[in-house]
Amino acid sequence: MDRIVMKFGGTSVATLERIRNVVARVKRETEAGNEVAVVVSAMAGVTNQLVEWCQNLSPLHDAREYDTVVSTGEQVTTGLLAIALQEAGVDARSWQGWQIPVRTDPAHGKARIEAIQGAELVRRMRSGQVAVVAGFQGIGADNRITTLGRGGSDTSAVALAAALRADRCDIYTDVDGVYTTDPRIVAKARKLSKIAYEEMLELASVGAKVLQTRSVELAMKERVRVQVLSSFADLPGTLVVDEDEIVEKEIVTGIAYTRDDAKVTVRRVPDRPGIAAAVFGALAAEHVNVDMIVQNIAADGTTDMTFTVAQADLPRARAALDRAQTQIGFAEILTDPDVAKISVVGVGMRSHPGVANTMFRTLAERGINIQVISTSEIKVSVLIAAEYTELAVRALHTAYGLDGT
Amino acid sequence: MDRIVMKFGGTSVATLERIRNVVARVKRETEAGNEVAVVVSAMAGVTNQLVEWCQNLSPLHDAREYDTVVSTGEQVTTGLLAIALQEAGVDARSWQGWQIPVRTDPAHGKARIEAIQGAELVRRMRSGQVAVVAGFQGIGADNRITTLGRGGSDTSAVALAAALRADRCDIYTDVDGVYTTDPRIVAKARKLSKIAYEEMLELASVGAKVLQTRSVELAMKERVRVQVLSSFADLPGTLVVDEDEIVEKEIVTGIAYTRDDAKVTVRRVPDRPGIAAAVFGALAAEHVNVDMIVQNIAADGTTDMTFTVAQADLPRARAALDRAQTQIGFAEILTDPDVAKISVVGVGMRSHPGVANTMFRTLAERGINIQVISTSEIKVSVLIAAEYTELAVRALHTAYGLDGT
Numbered sequence: 001m002d003r004i005v006m007k008f009g010g011t012s013v014a015t016l017e018r019i020r021n022v023v024a025r026v027k028r029e030t031e032a033g034n035e036v037a038v039v040v041s042a043m044a045g046v047t048n049q050l051v052e053w054c055q056n057l058s059p060l061h062d063a064r065e066y067d068t069v070v071s072t073g074e075q076v077t078t079g080l081l082a083i084a085l086q087e088a089g090v091d092a093r094s095w096q097g098w099q100i101p102v103r104t105d106p107a108h109g110k111a112r113i114e115a116i117q118g119a120e121l122v123r124r125m126r127s128g129q130v131a132v133v134a135g136f137q138g139i140g141a142d143n144r145i146t147t148l149g150r151g152g153s154d155t156s157a158v159a160l161a162a163a164l165r166a167d168r169c170d171i172y173t174d175v176d177g178v179y180t181t182d183p184r185i186v187a188k189a190r191k192l193s194k195i196a197y198e199e200m201l202e203l204a205s206v207g208a209k210v211l212q213t214r215s216v217e218l219a220m221k222e223r224v225r226v227q228v229l230s231s232f233a234d235l236p237g238t239l240v241v242d243e244d245e246i247v248e249k250e251i252v253t254g255i256a257y258t259r260d261d262a263k264v265t266v267r268r269v270p271d272r273p274g275i276a277a278a279v280f281g282a283l284a285a286e287h288v289n290v291d292m293i294v295q296n297i298a299a300d301g302t303t304d305m306t307f308t309v310a311q312a313d314l315p316r317a318r319a320a321l322d323r324a325q326t327q328i329g330f331a332e333i334l335t336d337p338d339v340a341k342i343s344v345v346g347v348g349m350r351s352h353p354g355v356a357n358t359m360f361r362t363l364a365e366r367g368i369n370i371q372v373i374s375t376s377e378i379k380v381s382v383l384i385a386a387e388y389t390e391l392a393v394r395a396l397h398t399a400y401g402l403d404g405t
Numbered sequence: 406m407d408r409i410v411m412k413f414g415g416t417s418v419a420t421l422e423r424i425r426n427v428v429a430r431v432k433r434e435t436e437a438g439n440e441v442a443v444v445v446s447a448m449a450g451v452t453n454q455l456v457e458w459c460q461n462l463s464p465l466h467d468a469r470e471y472d473t474v475v476s477t478g479e480q481v482t483t484g485l486l487a488i489a490l491q492e493a494g495v496d497a498r499s500w501q502g503w504q505i506p507v508r509t510d511p512a513h514g515k516a517r518i519e520a521i522q523g524a525e526l527v528r529r530m531r532s533g534q535v536a537v538v539a540g541f542q543g544i545g546a547d548n549r550i551t552t553l554g555r556g557g558s559d560t561s562a563v564a565l566a567a568a569l570r571a572d573r574c575d576i577y578t579d580v581d582g583v584y585t586t587d588p589r590i591v592a593k594a595r596k597l598s599k600i601a602y603e604e605m606l607e608l609a610s611v612g613a614k615v616l617q618t619r620s621v622e623l624a625m626k627e628r629v630r631v632q633v634l635s636s637f638a639d640l641p642g643t644l645v646v647d648e649d650e651i652v653e654k655e656i657v658t659g660i661a662y663t664r665d666d667a668k669v670t671v672r673r674v675p676d677r678p679g680i681a682a683a684v685f686g687a688l689a690a691e692h693v694n695v696d697m698i699v700q701n702i703a704a705d706g707t708t709d710m711t712f713t714v715a716q717a718d719l720p721r722a723r724a725a726l727d728r729a730q731t732q733i734g735f736a737e738i739l740t741d742p743d744v745a746k747i748s749v750v751g752v753g754m755r756s757h758p759g760v761a762n763t764m765f766r767t768l769a770e771r772g773i774n775i776q777v778i779s780t781s782e783i784k785v786s787v788l789i790a791a792e793y794t795e796l797a798v799r800a801l802h803t804a805y806g807l808d809g810t
Contacts, residue, residue: 016461053485056421058492065491068499069484072477079474080458086470087463094473098503099548143504 002167003035003125007135007157011174012231013077014044016084021231023084025172026130030090035125037164039135039157040081042073063108067137067147071097074134074153082132092130095121097137097145102156104138104146111146113138113155116163125164133160154215162222169219169226170237171211176230177238178203178210180402181255185390188397190404192253193236196243199253202345202379216240243347251348251355252400255393259386261291261308263339263371264317268331269305271298275328279305282324288313292341292374292383302331306372308383311337339371340389343381344396356380362399368392407572408440408530412540412562415449416579417636418482421489426636428489430577431535435495440530442569444540444562445486447478468513472542472552476502479539479558487537497535500526502542502550507561509543509551516543516551518560521568530569538565559620567627574624574631575642576616581635582643583608583615585807586660590795593802595809597658598641601648604658607750607784621645648752656753656760657805660798664791666696666713668744668776669722673736674710676703680733684710687729693718697746697779697788707736711777713788716742744776745794748786749801761785767804773797 006029008022022038029036041047050070054061078094085092097104100121104111121131135153140146148155154171161169176191178200183189195203197220204213210228219226219240229237243249269275276295283290293307309317314335321333349355356373359380363370368391372383384392397403411434413427427443434441446452455475459466483499490497502509505526509516526536540558545551553560559576566574581596583605588594600608602625609618615633624631624645634642648654674680681700688695698712714722719740726738754760761778764785768775773796777788789797802808 016458019462050481053421053481054488057424057485057489061488062491065484065487065499067484068487068501069481072480075477075480076455076458076474079470079472080462082470082473083459083466084462086467094470096473 001033001035003164004029005037005039005157005161005164005166005169007039007153007169007171008041008231009153009171009173010041010044010047012172013040013081016080018231019077019081019084022081022172023088023090025231026085027088027090030128030130037121037125037131037133037160037166038081039133039153039160040074040077041135041153042070043077046073046076064144067108067145071134071137071145071147074136078132078134085130085132090130091128092132093124094132094134096134098139098143100133102138102159104140104148106140106142106146108140108144108146110149111138111140113148113159116159118160118163122164151212152214154212155218158215158219158222158224158226161224162218167225169224171226171228172231173210173228174231175210175228176233176235177228178240178254180253180404181393181397182257185257185393186397186403188403188405190402192238194239194241194246195253196246196347197240198243198378199345199347200240202343202376203254203256211240246347249348250346250402251352252344252346252402253348254345255396255400255402256343256345257340257389257393259340259389260311261339261341261383262311262314262335262337263306263308263383264314264321265304265306265334265336266321266328266330267304267334268302270329271301271303276305278324278328279321282320282328283309283317286316286320288317288320292372292381294372308339308341308372338386339383340386340392341381341383342389342392342396343379344400345379347378349380350377358399359396362395363392366391366395406438406440408569409434410442410444410562410566410569410571410574412444412558412574412576413446413636414558414578415446415452417577418445418486419449421485423636424482424486424489427486427577428493428495430636431490432493432495435533435535442526442530442536442538442565442571443486444538444558444565445479445482446540446558447475448482451478451481469549472513472550476539476542476550476552479541483537483539490535490537495535496533497537498529499537499539501539503544503548505538507543507564509545509553511545511547511551513545513549513551515554516545518543518553518564521564523565523568527569556617557619559617560623563620563624563627563629563631566629567623572630574629576631576633577636578615578633579636580615580633581638581640582633583645583659585658585809586798586802587662590662590798591802591808593808593810595807597643599644599646599651600658601651601752602645603648603783604750604752605645607748607781608659608661616645651752654753655751655807656757657749657751657807658753659750660801660805660807661748661750662745662794662798664745664794665716666744666746666788667716667719667740667742668711668713668788669719669726670709670711670739670741671726671733671735672709672739673707675734676706676708681710683729683733684726687725687733688714688722691721691725693722693725697777697786699777713744713746713777743791744788745791745797746786746788747794747797747801748784749805750784752783754783754785763804764801767800768797771796771800
């Protein structure tokens with residue numbers, strides 16, 4: 001008998017029909033004798049409509065009122081699911097963030113959970129009642145509703161699982177697990193039965209949009225066993241767990257890619273101390289995040305600096321650097337949005353040197369030029385021309401022995 | 406400088422455009438130096454959609470979950486209106502029932518307000534902040550959201566006005582006041598500048614659907630001055646006040662009609678003690694409300710009983726009587742849904758005899774047969790054939806001197 005938290009996203013509760021489908025899944029767990037809490041998102045499309053209304057009335061709206069408006073989406077789903085569960089003979093009741101309560105910091109619109117008082121939920125779950133909990137929302141010290149920011153329901157589910165000391169947090173979504181890479185690009189991509197938190201974190205932040213990054217960080221910190229699985233197909237999913245739980249570690253677990261970055265090269269920057277601080281300080285002042293950075297060896301007293309920013313930030317980045325041109329003293333700025341970042345991820349690479357070399361060799365064999373390289377303990381990323389994305393991902397998938405049958 | 410509660414119904418906040426119109430009206434009051442609380446309904450159509458979802462999932466749904474779902478409609482409006490007010494430079498914040506709190510009894514789906522803690526609202530209103538309050542909702546002793554039943558926002562507004570000791574409760578709606586009768590039938594109907602609570606109560610319950618009956622009862626009990634006025638036109642409305650405030654009392658204030666009733670005649674009932682209790686007991690057991698009742702003089706040991714029920718209850722009434730036929734011992738049941746109840750209402754008739762006689766004479770002159778009569782201290786009602794409704798209302802409107810120019 002386990003205590004589990006089940007989380008269903010917006011597409012999984014988009015219609016009454018799908019809510020009834022959720023009931024079937026919950027009932028299967030309760031009939032197996034498990035104690036169940038369900039965390040739900042708003043019905044697909046609802047949150048967007050509410051956000052649009054707020055923005056229409058005032059582009060710079062009060063975040064407290066925004067939270068009041070958008071949190072209703074999850075509230076509706078909790079009530080409807082509780083009704084549908086009861087209709088199917090499953091004891092259930094809805095819980096809003098303020099009722100539990102789910103205490104958050106006061107950062108309305110992007111609040112962080114500080115504490116969840118789960119005692120009453122546990123008491124009721126022990127007596128067989130399913131707790132249907134509104135994701136994405138909490139309550140601040142000012143007794144007003146807060147929301148966690150878009151996609152926050154994953155974080156709600158993991159935080160609730162931690163507070164309830166649940167054996168498992170099942171995230172039901174519209175994909176059926178975490179794959180070695182994007183199955184739309186590589187037909188031979190395999191679903192992983194297990195993946196380590198650190199790997200999931202790298203994959204989540206480099207383009208595999210299965211779980212919200214914050215929820216994975218929290219799961220890692222609180223050691224919550226997370227399972228990603230499909231709302232619609234009856235298939236085993238992927239367990240996101242501690243590295244120690246994975247007996248047969250692959251050297252490389254997955255290949256991720258993103259085409260959302262742009263490359264910026266600042267040409268002929270004076271090669272003197274403090275120049276990097278001047279360039280990146282100008283960008284930070286405009287809240288532009290910089291990702292991969294490379295600096296060429298200096299020649300004739302100047303150097304070239306290349307880095308990537310989110311494509312959406314490119315105009316702001318360019319404007320910030322232009323304003324700082326006389327201060328920094330560079331010759332020109334080159335930008336290229338047609339780039340892709342390809343990353344190979346795996347906790348096994350800590351103990352296996354040569355992973356990066358396999359990557360470079362594989363890409364070289366296909367004639368793919370590497371523009372920027374960055375590495376972390378469990379990841380190697382390269383920037384290449386966007387047109388080579390599929391070719392690179394497929395070649396690397398094969399080179400690291402990830403192809404399924 | 407007054408303290409006022411302004412209430413806007415669903416049609417008045419149906420779109421963002423109309424919410425901006427509400428802002429203009431609120432701003433006019435705050436700029437005049439008044440302290441303002443605004444009570445809002447859900448945007449038109451929203452509540453119906455939410456109710457439909459609940460019923461679709463389970464016809465006999467948990468009223469607590471129903472309240473959780475439907476109360477979101479008002480919550481959305483409060484947040485949107487607060488945002489729109491702030492955008493127009495008016496300090497404002499939203500308040501849900503549980504935040505104030507508005508304490509109700511535990512009758513989910515049809516709760517009654519027990520207490521409103523208005524001190525914090527008053528403090529903020531004094532400092533110039535507009536309180537935007539969700540109508541229709543409160544919180545029960547179990548810390549769960551309750552709703553007051555359909556149309557409950559009028560009651561919310563009046564209860565809030567009482568709790569805040571407001572000088573006035575302005576109910577903005579899609580009509581511009583209370584008329585001497587339905588202007589769609591009588592072109593010469595006049596808008597009343599003032600009407601007494603008791604009169605409004607009679608008019609509300611006999612077919613003039615301007616204010617919810619419960620809200621008028623509460624206004625009368627708490628002596629809240631209510632003003633009914635249009636959201637869309639800039640016209641003076643109708644004040645609903647204590648009888649003593651009305652200096653020039655009309656004998657008859659208004660003429661109401663309803664075609665929602667049906668007539669039932671139970672033929673040849675044995676004329677013995679307890680027979681009325683047997684007939685109406687059978688109906689009460691099926692929760693059928695009986696309105697006008699008349700019993701003929703007995704002949705040959707039997708009598709005929711005639712009464713009215715809501716047309717929607719007619720099948721249930723008929724079935725209940727059929728089941729009790731052998732016990733009661735009547736000969737047959739005749740039903741007629743083609744009837745109209747016409748009522749003349751006015752506090753002045755207490756001191757003016759002959760009001761009923763004017764009614765009977767006027768109808769007789771038009772050849773309209775009176776089927777049933779019932780009277781109260783400030784009302785005379787008659788049942789006539791439905792086809793004469795307009796003729797009767799027009800004739801009475803003229804006979805009592807109510808025609809405008």
